[in-house]
Amino acid sequence: MGSEKRFRPRVVIAGGGVAALETLLALRELVGHRVRLELIAPGDAMVNRPASVARPFGLGGPPPVSLTATARHCDARRRRGRVVSVDVGHRVLATDSGEFVRYDQLVVATGARAVDAIRGALTFTGPSDTRAVSALLDGCERGEVRSLAFALPTAAAWSLPLYELAVMAATDLRDRGAATSITVVTPEPSPLWLFGEAAGEAINELLMARDIRLVRGRPIGHARGALRLADGGEIAADACIALPALRGPAITGLPADTRGFLPVDPHGAVRGVLYVRAAGDATSFPIKQGGLACQQADAVAAAIAADLGAVESAPPFRPVLRGLMLTGGAPLYLRAELDSEGAVTRHEGQRLLGEVSTRALWWPPGKVAGRYLAPYLATARPVALGRAPLADLTPNASAAPRPAGADEAVELALLLAEQDALMGDHAQAAHALDAAAALTGGVLPARAARLRDECLAAAGPLPT
Ligand SMILES: Cc1cc2nc3c(=O)[nH]c(=O)nc-3n(C[C@H](O)[C@H](O)[C@H](O)COP(=O)(O)OP(=O)(O)OC[C@H]3O[C@@H](n4cnc5c(N)ncnc54)[C@H](O)[C@@H]3O)c2cc1C
Numbered sequence: 001m002g003s004e005k006r007f008r009p010r011v012v013i014a015g016g017g018v019a020a021l022e023t024l025l026a027l028r029e030l031v032g033h034r035v036r037l038e039l040i041a042p043g044d045a046m047v048n049r050p051a052s053v054a055r056p057f058g059l060g061g062p063p064p065v066s067l068t069a070t071a072r073h074c075d076a077r078r079r080r081g082r083v084v085s086v087d088v089g090h091r092v093l094a095t096d097s098g099e100f101v102r103y104d105q106l107v108v109a110t111g112a113r114a115v116d117a118i119r120g121a122l123t124f125t126g127p128s129d130t131r132a133v134s135a136l137l138d139g140c141e142r143g144e145v146r147s148l149a150f151a152l153p154t155a156a157a158w159s160l161p162l163y164e165l166a167v168m169a170a171t172d173l174r175d176r177g178a179a180t181s182i183t184v185v186t187p188e189p190s191p192l193w194l195f196g197e198a199a200g201e202a203i204n205e206l207l208m209a210r211d212i213r214l215v216r217g218r219p220i221g222h223a224r225g226a227l228r229l230a231d232g233g234e235i236a237a238d239a240c241i242a243l244p245a246l247r248g249p250a251i252t253g254l255p256a257d258t259r260g261f262l263p264v265d266p267h268g269a270v271r272g273v274l275y276v277r278a279a280g281d282a283t284s285f286p287i288k289q290g291g292l293a294c295q296q297a298d299a300v301a302a303a304i305a306a307d308l309g310a311v312e313s314a315p316p317f318r319p320v321l322r323g324l325m326l327t328g329g330a331p332l333y334l335r336a337e338l339d340s341e342g343a344v345t346r347h348e349g350q351r352l353l354g355e356v357s358t359r360a361l362w363w364p365p366g367k368v369a370g371r372y373l374a375p376y377l378a379t380a381r382p383v384a385l386g387r388a389p390l391a392d393l394t395p396n397a398s399a400a401p402r403p404a405g406a407d408e409a410v411e412l413a414l415l416l417a418e419q420d421a422l423m424g425d426h427a428q429a430a431h432a433l434d435a436a437a438a439l440t441g442g443v444l445p446a447r448a449a450r451l452r453d454e455c456l457a458a459a460g461p462l463p464t
Contacts, residue, residue: 008036011304012093012101013076014083015109016041016067018368019280019293023107025372026301028074029383031310037076038103040083040095041067049126050290050367053164054326056133057172065377073382083110085252088273105275105304108262109297110249112281112288117153117245120222124165125244133165136239140173140180149227149237151219152186153245154428156416158289159192160334162243163203164326170210171328182211183235185227187218187423194287194321195334196354202332218423230424249282257284259431263438266316266409268300271438277303284435285409286416286428291322294370318408322362322369333361335392337408362392410439414448421451426459 011027013020016039024039045064071078081095086106093101114125122132139145150166152159166184173180184191184207190200191207191214207214218230222240229235248260255272257263261284262270268277277300280293299317306314318337325332336354355361362369364378372383374390383389417432433452437444444452 006034008034009104009308010036010038010102011105011107012038012040012103013107013109014040014093015107015111015280015282016043016046017109017111017280017293018046018290018370018373019109019111019282019297020107021046021065021070021376022294022297022370022373023109023279023301024070024074024076025370025376025382026298027304028076029372030301030305031308033075034308034310035105035304037071037074038079038101039067039071039076040079040081040093040101042080042082042096044068046070047126050161052127052130053124053161053168055127055130056137056165057168057328059168059326059328062377070376083108083251086254086276088253088276091275103275105277105307107268107297107300107304108249108251108254108270108276108278108282109280109293110251110282112246112248112261114244115247116242118151118219118222118227118240118242121151121219121227121240121242123242123244124161133241136241137169137172137176139239140169140178141176143178145180145238147181147183147225147237147239149219149222149235149240150182150184151222151227151240151242152184152188153219153242154425155187155189155193155419155423156286156428156432157243158287159186159188159194159243160323160325162186162241163191163206165241166212167206167210168326168328170212174210181213183213183215183237185215185217185219185229185235187216187420187425189216189419192323192334193419194354195323195336195356198356199334199336199354202356206327206332218425246281246288248284257431257434257438259284261431261435263434264296266299266439267303267314268296268317269303284431284438285317285319286413286432286435287319287321289321289323290368291370292319294368294373295319298371316409319412324365324367324369326367330358333357333359333365335361360393362390364390410436413439414445417448417451417455421455426455430455430459 086093191203192199221228226234227237250260262278270276279296281288302314305311321336323334366374371389413436417429420429
């Protein structure tokens with residue numbers, strides 16, 4: 001008696017990015033040592049894509065976050081490797097170094113793969129592309145590039161980095177005395193539309209103050225001094241910087257949608273398999289953003305904690321967008337959530353409630369607004385060691401629980417699908433509708449189901 005050992009399930013987290021670290025920190029906070037934690041990822045440090053936009057302009061970024069140190073802080077085992085396949089029947093995964101790892105719960109947080117979306121453009125995906133952007137800016141200074149376009153391939157995207165690059169490039173080139181004209185080309189209904197009208201106005205002002213032209217259209221290719229649009233139009237541009245399209249991890253043995261993303265329910269459970277959850281860019285949720293990745297990770301950690309009886313209930317993923325925009329001067333803080341009156345069926349007139357401010361709208365005010373990760377990145381200390389979790393600082397912040405059934409994640413996915421369909425990007429719209437269907441257990445409101453059929457017919461065979 002007394003020496004009986006309590007079973008401690010093994011939770012394996014695949015990935016070493018924002019979603020993986022938020023899951024790790026959240027789980028330790030919520031379940032303590034009721035589980036054994038293990039982190040499997042290649043590389044030594046978390047890749048910090050959000051901060052990389054500042055590098056081409058000579059601005060420093062935060063120091064690298066060591067995966068080994070973070071695992072140690074959380075008393076987790078750190079295994080180096082890449083998950084290549086999962087045997088969900090036997091709950092065993094295989095890594096690229098030939099190891100087999102057993103799990104009781106698997107959390108897939110392996111991110112997405114960036115691919116070129118605009119042929120002929122320089123695609124900016126993060127730290128690995130900062131040199132190419134610097135070289136292009138040097139070309140502008142030498143007078144070789146007289147017109148520069150910044151292009152967003154799809155409206156259902158995290159577009160903030162494109163505006164950051166354009167605004168900082170304009171300031172930098174002006175300081176260098178270059179006469180390059182800058183144009184932003186976007187299929188969004190208004191700049192940073194996801195953050196609502198106030199954000200659009202603030203960005204318009206920023207662009208105007210820096211002589212940046214804004215063109216609405218869907219860019220599809222750059223060649224011979226022109227950026228081609230889907231509607232047949234062209235914009236003069238000696239060079240073009242674009243954001244990428246993303247593809248999912250498509251891990252052998254796990255379900256995937258047409259683009260390789262994992263379909264998940266609002267608690268991050270991967271559809272059709274047991275004991276596997278997923279969070280972040282690897283999932284089919286249409287906007288790939290660090291703050292949302294953390295919110296998905298929190299939903300996953302809470303669901304695991306609830307299964308273990310460590311917490312009473314597990315709140316589902318409810319997207320709140322928080323963006324810190326670097327401008328080369330004072331940053332802008334943007335925050336938005338859906339004004340969801342109408343549960344799953346979207347009502348006409350539903351809009352995004354947004355705030356924009358030059359003062360921090362959340363604390364700590366980092367670029368990746370993770371409940372546990374933001375304080376960790378700010379202090380390199382887990383929340384349990386004395387830091388309060390991230391909190392909103394505005395009266396608009398909804399600390400109170402929302403009525404059951406209000407499903408903002410589904411609403412947001414539907415809103416994005418409609419916007420993409422409107423701009424003729426039917427494949428992207430179908431993808432967003434698939435994500436909405438995954439969140440609702442495969443059921444879409446009739447209007448959305450009709451839209452999905454129309455999009456699939458218009459898109460033809462979907463590219464993989
Ligand atoms: C230029 C740019 C700027 C951005 N700016 C912002 C911003 O300001 N704010 C914001 O919130 N978001 C921003 N984002 C988006 C944000 O970077 C991503 O949404 C976020 O990094 C997603 O986190 P993740 O953990 O899902 O994936 P990732 O951060 O991509 O991490 C994936 C991890 O999994 C590992 N991995 C990959 N495959 C495997 C495998 N098979 N097995 C094990 N491990 C694997 C990778 O090595 C990596 O460690 C920006 C993105 C870009 C490209």
